Amino acid sequence: MSKKDNNMEEMNGICPHCSGKHKDRDEKEKRDLINRLKRIEGQVRGVEGMLENDAYCTDILIQVSAISSALNSFNKVLLANHMRTCVADNIREGNDEIIDELVVTLQKLMR
Numbered sequence: 001m002s003k004k005d006n007n008m009e010e011m012n013g014i015c016p017h018c019s020g021k022h023k024d025r026d027e028k029e030k031r032d033l034i035n036r037l038k039r040i041e042g043q044v045r046g047v048e049g050m051l052e053n054d055a056y057c058t059d060i061l062i063q064v065s066a067i068s069s070a071l072n073s074f075n076k077v078l079l080a081n082h083m084r085t086c087v088a089d090n091i092r093e094g095n096d097e098i099i100d101e102l103v104v105t106l107q108k109l110m111r
Contacts (some may be wrong), residue, residue, distance in 0.1 A: 029081060036074045043067045075109060 025033075047063050083102070090098035 023082075023086060025081075028090065033078065035072070036070070036077070040067060040070045053087065079105075079109070 043063065044067060047060055047067070050060050050063065086099050087102055
């Protein structure tokens with residue numbers, strides 16, 4: 001698929017990288033996740049500034065490590081929410097295929 005096709009799909013609300021499933025999140029959960037991502041985005045911009053200002057390598061490495069830690073924390077929160085809601089609801093409805101999906105997801109996260 002070309003970059004132009006990807007952009008067209010994204011404009012039509014279809015992400016070529018997503019499963020096509022959707023999750024209705026309550027406002028508190030959504031706000032918490034967005035705030036975490038905005039803080040991470042700020043950290044990444046800070047590293048960019050450090051590079052532009054010729055900061056010392058180890059100082060940058062430490063900041064990148066903090067970004068990695070923040071992303072891992074984001075994933076943990078999102079995964080816990082996913083298991084409490086999506087996975088639990090699907091199991092209650094008798095859809096055990098969700099377990100296979102979770103196993104594949106965990107395998108990808110542990111690479």
